[in-house]
Amino acid sequence: QDLSLPNGTPVDTSSPASSSSLLNRLQLDDDLDGETRDLFVTVDDPKKHVCTMETYITYRVTTKTTRAEFDLPEYSVRRRYQDFDWLRNKLEESQPTHLIPPLPEKFVVKGVVDRFSEEFVETRRKALDKFLKRITDHPVLSFNEHFNVFLTAKDLNAYKKQGMALLSKMGESVKYVTGGYKLRSRPLEFAAIGEYLDTFSLKLGTIDRIAQRIIKEQLEYLVELREYGPVYSTWGGLEVELSEPLEGVSACIGNCCTALEELSEDMTEDFLPVLREYILYSESMKNVLKKRDQVQAEYEAKLEAVALKKEDRPKVPTDVEKCQDRVECFNADLKADMERWQNNKRQDFRQLLMGMADKNIQYYEKVCGTA
Amino acid sequence: MEDCLAKKMEITVSEAEKRTGRNAVNIQETYTAYLIETRAVESQSEGQCAPVDSLWRRYSEFELLRNYLSVTYPHIVVPPLPEKRADFVWHKLSADNMDPDFVERRRIGLENFLLRVASHPVLCQDKIFYSFLTQEGGWKEMVNETGFQLKADSRLKALNATFRVKNPDKRFTELKHYSDELQSVISHLLRVRARVADRLYGVYKVHGNYGRVFSEWSAIEKEMGDGLQSAGHHMDVYAASIDDILEEEEHYADQLKEYLFYAEALRAVCRKHELMQYDLEMAAQDLTAKKQQCEELATGTVRTFSLKGMTSKLFGQETPEQREAKIKVLEEQIQEGEQQLKSKNLEGRDFVKSAWADIERFKEQKNHDLKEALISYAVMQISMCKKGIQVWTNAKECFSKM
Numbered sequence: 007q008d009l010s011l012p013n014g015t016p017v018d019t020s021s022p023a024s025s026s027s028l029l030n031r032l033q034l035d036d037d038l039d040g041e042t043r044d045l046f047v048t049v050d051d052p053k054k055h056v057c058t059m060e061t062y063i064t065y066r067v068t069t070k071t072t073r074a075e076f077d078l079p080e081y082s083v084r085r086r087y088q089d090f091d092w093l094r095n096k097l098e099e100s101q102p103t104h105l106i107p108p109l110p111e112k113f114v115v116k117g118v119v120d121r122f123s124e125e126f127v128e129t130r131r132k133a134l135d136k137f138l139k140r141i142t143d144h145p146v147l148s149f150n151e152h153f154n155v156f157l158t159a160k161d162l163n164a165y166k167k168q169g170m171a172l173l174s175k176m177g178e179s180v181k182y183v184t185g186g187y188k189l190r191s192r193p194l195e196f197a198a199i200g201e202y203l204d205t206f207s208l209k210l211g212t213i214d215r216i217a218q219r220i221i222k223e224q225l226e227y228l229v230e231l232r233e234y235g236p237v238y239s240t241w242g243g244l245e246v247e248l249s250e251p252l253e254g255v256s257a258c259i260g261n262c263c264t265a266l267e268e269l270s271e272d273m274t275e276d277f278l279p280v281l282r283e284y285i286l287y288s289e290s291m292k293n294v295l296k297k298r299d300q301v302q303a304e305y306e307a308k309l310e311a312v313a314l315k316k317e318d319r320p321k322v323p324t325d326v327e328k329c330q331d332r333v334e335c336f337n338a339d340l341k342a343d344m345e346r347w348q349n350n351k352r353q354d355f356r357q358l359l360m361g362m363a364d365k366n367i368q369y370y371e372k373v374c375g376t377a
Numbered sequence: 378m379e380d381c382l383a384k385k386m387e388i389t390v391s392e393a394e395k396r397t398g399r400n401a402v403n404i405q406e407t408y409t410a411y412l413i414e415t416r417a418v419e420s421q422s423e424g425q426c427a428p429v430d431s432l433w434r435r436y437s438e439f440e441l442l443r444n445y446l447s448v449t450y451p452h453i454v455v456p457p458l459p460e461k462r463a464d465f466v467w468h469k470l471s472a473d474n475m476d477p478d479f480v481e482r483r484r485i486g487l488e489n490f491l492l493r494v495a496s497h498p499v500l501c502q503d504k505i506f507y508s509f510l511t512q513e514g515g516w517k518e519m520v521n522e523t524g525f526q527l528k529a530d531s532r533l534k535a536l537n538a539t540f541r542v543k544n545p546d547k548r549f550t551e552l553k554h555y556s557d558e559l560q561s562v563i564s565h566l567l568r569v570r571a572r573v574a575d576r577l578y579g580v581y582k583v584h585g586n587y588g589r590v591f592s593e594w595s596a597i598e599k600e601m602g603d604g605l606q607s608a609g610h611h612m613d614v615y616a617a618s619i620d621d622i623l624e625e626e627e628h629y630a631d632q633l634k635e636y637l638f639y640a641e642a643l644r645a646v647c648r649k650h651e652l653m654q655y656d657l658e659m660a661a662q663d664l665t666a667k668k669q670q671c672e673e674l675a676t677g678t679v680r681t682f683s684l685k686g687m688t689s690k691l692f693g694q695e696t697p698e699q700r701e702a703k704i705k706v707l708e709e710q711i712q713e714g715e716q717q718l719k720s721k722n723l724e725g726r727d728f729v730k731s732a733w734a735d736i737e738r739f740k741e742q743k744n745h746d747l748k749e750a751l752i753s754y755a756v757m758q759i760s761m762c763k764k765g766i767q768v769w770t771n772a773k774e775c776f777s778k779m
Contacts, residue, residue: 202597209594216586223583227576234569241562244555247744251751258755352601356779359608363773367766374762 046070047142047157049135052127053084062086063122065131067138069157075149081158087112089162090134096152097141098290102297103339104147105347107140108286109133110279129275133283140350146339187303192295196337199344200295207288214281217273224270228263235259258373265372272365280358284351291347298336305329382501383492387416388510390488393480394433409480410435411487415510432513436461439487441520442509446500447642448525451649452732453500454739456493457638459486465567465630467575482631489635499735535648538655545654546729552736553647560640563633570630574623585616604779611772618768622761629757632750636743643739646732653728657721664714671707674700 051066069081090109097106110133120126141147155165192200235256242252308326392412400406410433417427439458447455463479473479491510494500505523508516591609595602 205597206594209590209597212590213587213594216583216590219586220580220583223576223579227573227580230569230573230576234566234573237562237566237569241559241566244558244562245744248747248751251748255751255755258758352779355601356604356776359776359779360773363769363776366769367773370762370765370769374759374766 044072045142045148047138049131049138052131054122061122063127063130065134067157075154076158078158083157083160083162085156085162087130087134089156090137092162092166093152093156094137097147097150100150100152101147102294103336104144105287105291105294105340105343106147107137108283108290109137110283111286125271125275129279132276133279136283143350144343144346187300187307189299189303190306192299193302196295196298196340200292203288203292203295207285210281210285210288214278214285217278217281221270221273224266228266228270231259231263231266235263262373265369268372269365269369273362276365277358277362280354284354287347294340298333298340301329301336302333305333381496381498382507383495385418386495386510387414387418388488388491388495389414390484390491391431393484395475396435407475408435408437409475409483411484413491413510430511432511434509436483436487438509438517439490441517442506443490444529445505445520445523445525446494446503447645448529449503449505449523450499452646452728453497453735454639454642454646455500456490456497457635457642458490459483459631460634460638465571465634467571467578482627486631486635498738530649530652535652538652539648542651542655543658545651548733549647549650549729553644556640556643556647560637563637563640567630567633567637570626574626578619578623581619582616584612588613588616601779604775604777607778608772608775611768611775615765615768615772618764622757622764625757626754629750629754632746636747639739639743643736646736650728650732653721653725657718657725660714660718660721664711664718667707667711667714671704671711674704674707 046069048068049065050068052063053065055062055064064084064086067081067083067085069076071079087109091112094106094109097104110130141150141153147153156162159165191197238252238256238259242249242256245252305326308329312323312326390411391414394410394412395407396410397405397407412431412433414429414431416429436458443455443458446453459482462474463476494506500506505516505520508519512519588609591605591612595605595609598605
């Protein structure tokens, strides 16, 4: 592809990062306005597959789009967790200057959690759906080639194998871990982001622990309530005039139990996973910050090396220029993504916490109604 | 129908005070004294209040009063005292008798006890009770002078009667079973309720941690900061609200406890009936035996095996004079026995009649009181829910401003 800047200067497109980030700057940022959105992705319909070697779940991924990059306006494919994991790795590799959304945790302790229980599958489905929607909303990531294949290919495995072969043939490492370069000091704004992420994930961790503790206490409260209600019934059996009010109290406590169970379930299935997602998000973001540091370190080192050679060269060597480009692109991409992330985070947490408040209100309303 | 004391006199247990003094075995001890205040209710309201009389009593004196009333009026379901030691506590409540919350609840319980006695149609007329309320010095001596301790039935005697009685009134047997079951079910209820309270306390208090972490988080946020901070405040309010809620519930538990102890009073009346009935049956049995003996002596036939028969065979028959004397003694005893039996029968029937009247009165009181208690418990729960809705609605609003 021949890309040129608006003023006509040809651009070096050998480094994938710079080309996509230029595309980014030239493209309209349309993820905020629903009306201009031209790509819709949904994850639903989980199905269990039992094979000789293993049992696993697949999810249906439905795509609706008017984008030219897609051959058809609609697609429907089935994908399993492995495929999402593959996609994420590919995105990290090919778009190292961007923040890639997190996936729900890969490994689950087999004894403790039932991987095939309705609740677990549903929680995972929601997280996978969120994952794809975040990519869809991203002005750069949503145009990624691997993402396109993920959404459209009938046989993803064939493409995966092909991709592996290509990679080893070309030997091109798109990784920015150029190794050995140590950054002297992180620029203020990125240092601030790093600090923010540290505190942020710390606080989320605390909230996660508090929420878990509350759920635990609620379940213990539930155990006692389950014994408490029937005693009123027993007493009601002894009495004549009092049997009605006693039965009434017993029934009321029973309803309280049901409502409480629902509240705890909701918190476990809807609240905790989102918290954990954001903690994972923060971790991966910190890694991207580190990569950025690496890129800057390499540039600074090369620049220094040139400055030390006292040859009079009229212009700066091209590879140093390339490094400078990389740094500037990385910084720009990262800043844009951070802004987007902050906005989304605010909305996500607003929704999450309002949801938590709502569920508690509903609990009390249910109990009130029967009292 | 004479007005009961409660209508003529205002009675309150208004204060509690820690005291130290020497007890019966001359050892220094700390105890709590309660101030009983009484005031006559004026029938004409002249805008002037009668003067308040007051005196101090300690728990052991209340116990003495109750024992006296139980022994003196065995056909009455005597109101119970509040518990001697804190029972059915959950972790926040203290089991210490000196704990101010316990003392306060006991004060209320003692006042309740006095009001119950004062509104009882029979008990309120008792002079010892009146003196308890009005006469500070010399009351203990007065009680002991009544010699009521002598009238008290021994526990062993009562137990014996319970096992051996043949024909108790069926209603009392049923009532005894009812009070056993009532005692069992209320105990169970109070135990579980204490655990429920404990757990609920835990749930509310952990929410307080949200307050702190939201505050810390808000410090690093720009737009989200205010919303988080104020929501955190509401979480603190939520966590603190449980203290008042559970305090109110203790009052409900106390109401249940009163009827737990009332079950014991019911049992006491049943036991008295069994004792009297057994006594009656024994007296009747004794009388029959004596009549039989008399007949045997008179007719010279020995129908059943008896020591008399044996000794007659061994040592020879007694003289006719001896026999005459014996018959005469027996006839006297039989006459006495018949009188006694008659009066015991009468006593027994009177007891059953008056006891059952009081039991009916008690049943109505119990149904009324417990219904009210259950309703107020339901109201408490509704109020707790409304508070919860309020707090979370406030928090939700704060979140919406994030």
